[in-house]
Amino acid sequence: MMGEAIAELQDLKADLKRKGVRYALASFVDIHGMCKGKVVPLSHIDQMLQGSELFTGAALDGVPQQISDEEVAAMPDPASATILPWKPEVAWFASDLYLENQPFAACCRGILKRSLRRAAELGFTFNLGIETEFFIFKETNEGGFRPVSDRDTIAKAAYAVPTLLDNYTILDSIVGAMNQLGWGVYSFDHEDAQGQFETDFGYCDALKMADRLTFFRLMVKELARQQGYFASFMPKPYSNQTGSGAHYNMSLADIHTGENLFVSADDPNGCKLSQLGYQFIAGILKHAPAICAVIAPTVNSYKRLVRQGSMSGFTWAPVYICYGSNNRTNMIRIPLAGGRVECRAADISTNLYLGAAMILTAGLEGIREGLDPGAPHRENMYTYSLNEIQAMGIQTLPRTLGEAIEAFAADPLSEEVMGALMYQTYIDFKQQEWQDYHNHVSDWEINRYLKFF
Structure with missing residues (x-):
């Protein structure tokens, strides 16, 4: 051997x-x-x-x-x-x-591998696809930034063809490199915010996908720099525009045959999802606040997880811990074709090794315990008031990194996934990040208070 x-x-x-x-x-x-x-x-x-x-x-x-x-x-x-x-x-x-x-013990890649071994012991392979949203900007003479295209100024920028073509050279270099590596890009587009783009490419096993997303962020930054621009994976650089998600598209497969175990033609909810898939969803919903601290890991992440604030209307990011059919207002969505589930709370700053480990372990718990997520929500969840949501028994996602870290620290799942060393390290590091943010005097405060009082 x-x-x-x-x-x-x-x-x-x-x-x-x-x-x-x-x-x-x-x-x-x-x-x-x-x-x-x-x-x-x-x-x-x-x-x-x-x-x-x-x-x-x-x-x-x-x-x-x-x-x-x-x-x-x-x-x-x-x-x-x-x-x-x-x-x-x-x-x-x-x-x-x-x-x-x-x-x-605190190796991020090793933490994911431990979670994948748990899945393998149950006979599962964890398949994962990531929708990569990101910004491409150019620096201004005044020290600021702006989209590459001078025409990229409209409020509803999603799917705009002229500005997509204005960015063709840099996007072609990114997509060409991805396909050169055999990643199987099947679409790319201009997203909802000015200067924002998305690439969609083939799914694979979670470890390989985590490696690919890590490499992707490195590659896009380097390719943009070569053309005189810079790429940003900050979740929300504009307060009044949509932020960048990294939607986790997930399924479990039979470790021996590769058969997708989330597919079902007999789903009474009409979502084409198996009972195993629903149990997986239930486990994620149970631990959603703690998971959120890892899949939305920055102070800025929680500027994205709001109902409104985008020039095009809603922000497209989830606020409530619920799931639904082909409905983008839920934290967990079951796409129209079925056979997979999508977590929409994750943003592009996620450390995918840690995020995938958390969400997989939660999903496996849902399967082991036979948890039931209840009926799917097909309605626009953004239109409910907070009182109505609470009356339905639905929790709200953490509103700040501080709240998310408190939930992470309190949930036994976190230490189970991370191990004692990384568990405490993550809490200490993120609590300090939150404290540093609060100690910083922002431009907003100067503009609002300096001459007012």
Whole structure:
């Protein structure tokens, strides 16, 4: 077996060399899901794949170490090898973190792998698709930013063809790179806000999708920069326009046959979803406030999770913990074709390794306990008053990062998923982020109060 592994690694090295690769990048993520790593010459890839590259965790956000601790090692996954489309002499590898030759307890990728093992023990593969929404801007001479197209000024910007074509060159480079990597892009468009776009591409197993989203954010930033622009994955840069989601489209498959276990032609609700799918939804709804702290992980995330405030009307982001059929006003939506469920609360700043681990574990609990989510909501949930929502027994999603972290800390699911070390690290880091936000004196306060009092 060892001989086979060595042969496979040598084949990988030879293949990369044949393709013109000169360097290998061992990459992992911090608490934000941002790429960190080291680069080695291709001649050193054998050592790199055995964990030769070491990192001081104390120098990074949310990699819980003291400066006196042993360094963590990046252990690259050979199956994740990805040649950078914009710099083809470099190959990127998603990596797990190890400490003293053992998996590091607070490694984000390792946390997702633990959750996937729980699913596998039940006979499931977790398939995941992400709708990637993001902004492309250019800087102004005054130090601000604006959309690339001078025509991108209309209030209802969704699906606008002229401004899509104005951004054709940068979008073509992004979509072309995605397809070069074999991701199977099937559509892209101008989204609801000015300067906002979305790419839709094929689903895959959750670990591979988390690797891809991590790489996607790196790639889009680099491609935009090459053309003199910058890409932003901030959830809501405009207070009066729609924010950027990262809708999780989820299903469970039979681990042996690959059959989609969420498909049903006999759904009495007419949503084409199996009982297993409904139980999965129920588990997510049960733990939604805690999950929200991870899939909407920033102060800015909660400027997106509001009913109104968009120039086009509603913000398209969920507010209430409920589910429905093909209805975008619920936190969880069952798309028209059935066979999958969509979580609409997640935004594009999500660390997908952690977010997927939380939402999968909650869904599996719903299955194990046979939970029932009740009847689906088909009506416009935005039109109900808060009193009406409460009378229906529906909870509201956290309104701030502070509320979300309180829910995360109080829910036993969080420590079950994260492990004790990352659980406390996440709470401490996000509580400090929330405190820093409150201590900051904003332009809004200066404009409102400086000369008023």
